[in-house]
Amino acid sequence: MASVHQDIRGDSNGRGVQDRLIEAAEDLFCRRGFNETSVRDIAAASGCNVASVNYYFGGKENLYIEVWRRRLAQVKDTRLTSIEKVMSAGGSPRLEDLLRSYAISFLGPLIEGDWQCRFINLMAREMMDPHLPRGTLLNEMATPVMSALGAALRELCPWLDETNVQVVILLIVGQLVYMVCAKEMFDESGYPGAFRMKIEDLVDHIVRFSAAGIRAYVTENGNA
Amino acid sequence: MASVHQDIRGDSNGRGVQDRLIEAAEDLFCRRGFNETSVRDIAAASGCNVASVNYYFGGKENLYIEVWRRRLAQVKDTRLTSIEKVMSAGGSPRLEDLLRSYAISFLGPLIEGDWQCRFINLMAREMMDPHLPRGTLLNEMATPVMSALGAALRELCPWLDETNVQVVILLIVGQLVYMVCAKEMFDESGYPGAFRMKIEDLVDHIVRFSAAGIRAYVTENGNA
DNA sequence: TGACTTCTTAAACATTTGTTTAAAATGGTC
DNA sequence: GACCATTTTAAACAAATGTTTAAGAAGTCA
Numbered sequence: 001m002a003s004v005h006q007d008i009r010g011d012s013n014g015r016g017v018q019d020r021l022i023e024a025a026e027d028l029f030c031r032r033g034f035n036e037t038s039v040r041d042i043a044a045a046s047g048c049n050v051a052s053v054n055y056y057f058g059g060k061e062n063l064y065i066e067v068w069r070r071r072l073a074q075v076k077d078t079r080l081t082s083i084e085k086v087m088s089a090g091g092s093p094r095l096e097d098l099l100r101s102y103a104i105s106f107l108g109p110l111i112e113g114d115w116q117c118r119f120i121n122l123m124a125r126e127m128m129d130p131h132l133p134r135g136t137l138l139n140e141m142a143t144p145v146m147s148a149l150g151a152a153l154r155e156l157c158p159w160l161d162e163t164n165v166q167v168v169i170l171l172i173v174g175q176l177v178y179m180v181c182a183k184e185m186f187d188e189s190g191y192p193g194a195f196r197m198k199i200e201d202l203v204d205h206i207v208r209f210s211a212a213g214i215r216a217y218v219t220e221n222g223n224a
Numbered sequence: 225m226a227s228v229h230q231d232i233r234g235d236s237n238g239r240g241v242q243d244r245l246i247e248a249a250e251d252l253f254c255r256r257g258f259n260e261t262s263v264r265d266i267a268a269a270s271g272c273n274v275a276s277v278n279y280y281f282g283g284k285e286n287l288y289i290e291v292w293r294r295r296l297a298q299v300k301d302t303r304l305t306s307i308e309k310v311m312s313a314g315g316s317p318r319l320e321d322l323l324r325s326y327a328i329s330f331l332g333p334l335i336e337g338d339w340q341c342r343f344i345n346l347m348a349r350e351m352m353d354p355h356l357p358r359g360t361l362l363n364e365m366a367t368p369v370m371s372a373l374g375a376a377l378r379e380l381c382p383w384l385d386e387t388n389v390q391v392v393i394l395l396i397v398g399q400l401v402y403m404v405c406a407k408e409m410f411d412e413s414g415y416p417g418a419f420r421m422k423i424e425d426l427v428d429h430i431v432r433f434s435a436a437g438i439r440a441y442v443t444e445n446g447n448a
Numbered sequence: 449t450g451a452c453t454t455c456t457t458a459a460a461c462a463t464t465t466g467t468t469t470a471a472a473a474t475g476g477t478c
Numbered sequence: 479g480a481c482c483a484t485t486t487t488a489a490a491c492a493a494a495t496g497t498t499t500a501a502g503a504a505g506t507c508a
Contacts, residue, residue, distance in 0.1 A: 017485085033353055035259050039466060049487055054467060061466095125352055127409050128345075129257055135413045143415075163421070167429045170406060171399045178398025185351050189359045191367075197387070205391045212440030213433035241455085263496060273457055278497060 018056050020046040026067045030118035034064055034131045064131055071119050072140050079105045079145045087152050095156050095214060099172070099207045102149060106176045107199055120180050146173075159218045168217075172210050179206075242280050244270040250291045254342035258288055258355045288355055295343050296364050303329045303369045311376050319380050319438060323396070323431045326373060330400045331423055344404050370397075383442045392441075396434050403430075 024046035028037040039060050043050045057063040082105035086093050126137055150165045160168065179202065248270035252261040263284050267274045281287040306329035310317050350361055374389045384392065403426065 036353065038464075040464090049485095050466090051468080051487075052485085055485075059466075121352075127405055128349055128352060129260065130409075130412075135415075138409070138413050138415060164429075167421070167426070168433070170402070171430065171433055174399040174402025174406070175395045176398075177405075178394070178401050181351055181401075182394065182398070185354075185362070188354075189362050191359075191362060197391070202391070205388075206395065208440050209392070209395050209437035210433075212436040216432050216436030262494075264494090274496090275457070275498080276455090279455080284496065 017048055017052055021048055021053060021056065021063065022067055025063050027118065029064060029067060030122045033125045068132060076141045076144060080148050083148045083152050095211050096207050098152055098156055099210050100203060103176060103203045103206050107179060107203060124177065124181050157214055164217050168214055175206055241272055241276055245272055245277060245280065245287065246291055249287050251342065253288060253291060254346045257349045292356060300365045300368055304372050307372050307376050319435050320431050322376055322380055323434050324427060327400060327427045327430050331403060331427060348405050381438055388441050392438055399430050
């Protein structure tokens with residue numbers, strides 16, 4: 001059905017077109033979402049012909065998947081590395097160090113303002129209505145990162161039982177994800193609030209808040 | 225342009241049709257989002273004709289707004305009342321009481337399993353790509369609720385300065401919103417994790433975690 | 449009944465969508 | 479240049495979308 005005449009990895013002279021398509025697609029998907037982005041929009045933004053999406057990728061959906069394929073591992077590695085670096089550092093790292101490192105790896109893109117600034121939006125959208133194969137986001141990203149973060153937390157906070165670790169991770173990730181979504185919402189509404197704050201300061205709050213929340217489990221280490 | 229031949233509040237015999245349309249629309253909008261729901265889907269689900277959406281509401285977008293008009297005040301009042309009830313109770317309420325009451329008013333729909341179970345999804349979607357007039361969600365819902373919650377927090381936790389109150393609210397709401405989104409994602413992926421937990425227990429965690437996080441500001445009540 | 453408004457319906461309409469087609473252009477190799 | 483595969487292009491295609499139309503049904507009141 002799909003008329004892909006050339007393998008995507010082929011290094012023929014068409015490579016530049018594929019890159020332009022992927023970049024334009026990523027930009028548009030992130031800003032408007034999958035359904036609100038038309039193939040013609042992508043073609044126009046990349047300066048390519050409408051048919052090239054189908055020629056090179058075999059359809060809009062495959063282009064979407066390809067956009068994800070390029071970024072997902074990258075994001076995952078960034079977060080895993082941030083955890084690893086803290087845990088393998090000399091001396092016994094403090095809980096705050098772990099939290100800050102992870103929070104920065106999560107929100108960092110918002111600080112640096114590069115591509116990920118937009119890709120995080122795509123993640124939030126993909127969570128709400130998925131266009132990736134079932135479980136992709138979970139298997140390629142959420143599960144590995146949560147696993148590593150869980151192991152680190154167990155090491156630093158031996159008073160946490162298995163359930164507590166899982167819950168705590170959810171609560172922390174919730175704070176971080178909401179930062180991204182809410183920032184978008186508040187920004188676009190010109191709302192003057194906590195978002196005038198520098199991201200670095202926001203990270204400070206999240207670290208302090210969550211560290212205290214985690215230590216609250218010390219005294220009551222019974223069941224959930 | 226819109227050919228609305230009758231005021232929406234008119235109590236003619238067509239009223240049943242309008243209700244069926246709104247209910248079907250709410251159900252579909254919540255499950256699939258605005259763009260992924262077609263007027264024909266709504267018509268089919270409500271057993272009405274395709275044209276009736278335009279006849280009664282003057283367009284798909286107005287029907288969407290009408291769906292929101294019915295629920296937004298309701299959700300806001302539920303949350304405001306939950307705060308008010310705690311704060312006006314005899315004795316001095318504990319911080320945990322406030323947090324629990326608010327968390328339950330937020331997640332309660334997930335427990336009861338009524339319409340709001342789905343409407344919360346709509347809220348998350350509307351945050352990501354809005355189809356309501358600019359700032360509606362913020363003005364009609366987020367701002368009033370955050371204002372009341374902020375006042376309650378200031379009363380119960382006098383050590384919090386203005387910035388801290390705002391940040392703390394964001395962090396709490398983030399945990400709650402993410403519960404809703406993540407639950408959906410994990411559920412649909414058949415993932416065995418913290419979500420096998422009963423919602424009541426999850427609320428316990430959020431209350432304990434956040435209360436400790438808030439009290440962490442006691443010792444360091446300086447600037448943000 | 450008859451005139452009138454209100455509602456319902458199937459059909460048509462104009463756009464937009466993702467995709468396909470077939471021809472033209474391009475680039476490389478002999 | 480001739481031949482070939484590869485790429486690019488404009489056009490066409492089928493399907494779906496929100497909306498409109500015009501005719502008919504149903505109800506209301508004299």
